[in-house]
Amino acid sequence: xxxxxxxxxxxxxxxxxxxxxxxxxxxxxxxxxxxxxxxxxxxxxxxxxxxxxxxxxxxxxxxxxxxxxxxxxxxxxxxxxxxxxxxxxxxxxxxxxxxxxxxxxxxxxxxxxxxxxxxxxxxxxxxxxxxxxxxxxxxxxxxxxxxxxxxxxxxxxxxxxxxxxxxxxxxxxxxxxxxxxxxxxxxxxxxxxxxxxxxxxxxxxxxxxxxxxxxxxxxxxxxxxxxxxxxxxxxxxxxxxxxxxxxxxxxxxxxxxxxxxxxxxxxxxxxxxxxxxxxxxxxxxxxxxxxxxxxxxxxxxxxxxxxxxx
Amino acid sequence: xxxxxxxxxxxxxxxxxxxxxxxxxxxxxxxxxxxxxxxxxxxxxxxxxxxxxxxxxxxxxxxxxxxxxxxxxxxxxxxxxxxxxxxxxxxxxxxxxxxxxxxxxxxxxxxxxxxxxxxxxxxxxxxxxxxxxxxxxxxxxxxxxxxxxxxxxxxxxxxxxxxxxxxxxxxxxxxxxxxxxxxxxxxxxxxxxxxxxxxxxxxxxxxxxxxxxxxxxxxxxxxxxxxxxxxxxxxxxxxxxxxxxxxxxxxxxxxxxxxxxxxxxxxxxxxxxxxxxxxxxxxxxxxxxxxxxxxxxxxxxxxxxxxxxxxxxxxxxxxxxxxxxxxxxx
Ligand SMILES: Nc1ncnc2c1ncn2[C@@H]1O[C@H](COP(=O)(O)OP(=O)(O)OP(=O)(O)O)[C@@H](O)[C@H]1O
Ligand SMILES: [Mg+2]
Numbered sequence: 001x002x003x004x005x006x007x008x009x010x011x012x013x014x015x016x017x018x019x020x021x022x023x024x025x026x027x028x029x030x031x032x033x034x035x036x037x038x039x040x041x042x043x044x045x046x047x048x049x050x051x052x053x054x055x056x057x058x059x060x061x062x063x064x065x066x067x068x069x070x071x072x073x074x075x076x077x078x079x080x081x082x083x084x085x086x087x088x089x090x091x092x093x094x095x096x097x098x099x100x101x102x103x104x105x106x107x108x109x110x111x112x113x114x115x116x117x118x119x120x121x122x123x124x125x126x127x128x129x130x131x132x133x134x135x136x137x138x139x140x141x142x143x144x145x146x147x148x149x150x151x152x153x154x155x156x157x158x159x160x161x162x163x164x165x166x167x168x169x170x171x172x173x174x175x176x177x178x179x180x181x182x183x184x185x186x187x188x189x190x191x192x193x194x195x196x197x198x199x200x201x202x203x204x205x206x207x208x209x210x211x212x213x214x215x216x217x218x219x220x221x222x223x224x225x226x227x228x229x230x231x232x233x234x235x236x237x238x239x240x241x242x243x244x245x246x247x248x249x250x251x252x253x254x255x256x257x258x259x260x261x262x263x264x265x266x267x268x269x270x271x272x273x274x275x276x277x278x279x280x281x282x283x284x285x286x287x288x289x290x291x292x293x294x295x296x297x298x299x300x301x302x303x304x305x306x307x308x309x310x
Numbered sequence: 311x312x313x314x315x316x317x318x319x320x321x322x323x324x325x326x327x328x329x330x331x332x333x334x335x336x337x338x339x340x341x342x343x344x345x346x347x348x349x350x351x352x353x354x355x356x357x358x359x360x361x362x363x364x365x366x367x368x369x370x371x372x373x374x375x376x377x378x379x380x381x382x383x384x385x386x387x388x389x390x391x392x393x394x395x396x397x398x399x400x401x402x403x404x405x406x407x408x409x410x411x412x413x414x415x416x417x418x419x420x421x422x423x424x425x426x427x428x429x430x431x432x433x434x435x436x437x438x439x440x441x442x443x444x445x446x447x448x449x450x451x452x453x454x455x456x457x458x459x460x461x462x463x464x465x466x467x468x469x470x471x472x473x474x475x476x477x478x479x480x481x482x483x484x485x486x487x488x489x490x491x492x493x494x495x496x497x498x499x500x501x502x503x504x505x506x507x508x509x510x511x512x513x514x515x516x517x518x519x520x521x522x523x524x525x526x527x528x529x530x531x532x533x534x535x536x537x538x539x540x541x542x543x544x545x546x547x548x549x550x551x552x553x554x555x556x557x558x559x560x561x562x563x564x565x566x567x568x569x570x571x572x573x574x575x576x577x578x579x580x581x582x583x584x585x586x587x588x589x590x591x592x593x594x595x596x597x598x599x600x601x602x603x604x605x606x607x608x609x610x611x612x613x614x615x616x617x618x619x620x621x622x623x624x625x626x627x628x629x630x631x632x633x634x635x636x637x638x639x640x
Binding site: 206211225 | 366368397398400404405406408409410413414416417419420428431432463466476479480482483
């Protein structure tokens, strides 16, 4: 068990480092930030001053080592444009994203699992067919299409809800809906098939033969086993969710991390972009690590190393 | 005179599959008395499990249903019970053991918890007492170190041990009837006999009845006092095993007996009943017609009923009944 935890943790750290490095080199392929900062009319001297003040005149390898050692020391650098620590900028924008994401993650898992369980229990009944129709729609239509459709309907036609910026919770309604439909659909589809699979197992009949209530059979024996594949996908789902947030935040001009990263990429603000990526990757990896470890905690077969994974 | 614990009358159970109805059980009558060790035998697909599942009503209502018939248990018709009343019967009055021990236990719940759940479903025992009862149940089914085993998970036990746990669960509330649907088919031959012997001992101690579904005629001959032979959704022969083994009447039963590997005479090859069970039967002809070695034109004209050949020995065959009438006339 301890070996399992150590191996998983090392692997997680390696993933974070790898992705972070990838972003470091890839972003530098996209162009020269100094030209962006100075605009078209830069003189040779002003160019050189700016470049050296940002350490962009150093060889790429040295830049990398500098940034990496900063990262290890916890010094994340300054934004090229705002001349402020990137961590400050990030924190400033964290509120809207967190508010949206936390609600989306909790609500989508709860609703998705509920839909999946109901669909499986009412297999082939009308409810199941309705949920299946919804999942097909939800899984095929991308979230920005929902966003645009929702803005068109509720903001422009019906004028019920605001379409941009933040303020009251009403500003979050449409971003929430457009972000949630996809994940709810995929979680409920997955839960449904996992539930159908577990409900056909013999131990379900054994549990039924004890004379316990049907809800105890479905939740304690069915859902408890069906949840394993669902939890795995939930971990991965968070990645797509945050990816979706970039687009949806842009569509609704919500000033969150999504819009911050998009702007950072557009303006080649490397330290800011790297910081955003670093935090996100670290979060995903950490979440996935927790998923793996909770697996081990929940499933005695893994605890015993019967499925000892590499 | 012993009273019937379970009396099944004219049971019909159907499955809906791909827009057609499969009558898996097509008019079954069965009566089990208290203390009986009753065997239900027959080829794969003849409807044995469906009978067992119909009794406890653990058939999926989305595609299976009891079309008609009565299942009288201690005089009450189980078919008419609502789900809540049915739950009060399951586990408390009727216990059931399934074919595959490796999938019969919830893999992520400890043995102890699964046993406690069965005990506490019907009795409000304090935790300590419930634990003691669980341990004594594990002792009853001869699991070594029962107290330690309570914390084990199913995968830590062998198949035979897992099936013993399932049996302990089924016996948790001292049921009147234990239904065992091929409980040992998935196990080693050596373990098979041992487990069945143990169940039989418990039956004797508790004056419980057992309905055993099996393919193994040797086990039936050795342990069961009564047998029903099923073919194509109906019972073709029913009686005391002593009678049936000394004088099998139905050609299908005779075929089954011939399939038994015999100990005395070393046969070169096992006799196999030719043909397979057809999926559908033409109404108005004997179900066994196309595989029957003694069929006469009459067998294609009307379906035989289950008739009493001699006391407590029933058979569903025109030819056998003609023989009986001839013998009586003499
Ligand atoms: N879920 C189902 N859907 C449709 N048909 C089914 C279903 N389960 C069983 N049947 C059909 O019902 C008939 C009886 O099945 P059952 O399982 O009761 O047979 P069995 O005698 O227990 O066989 P076995 O010895 O293989 O366990 C078979 O012809 C089978 O095809
Ligand atoms: Mg069966």
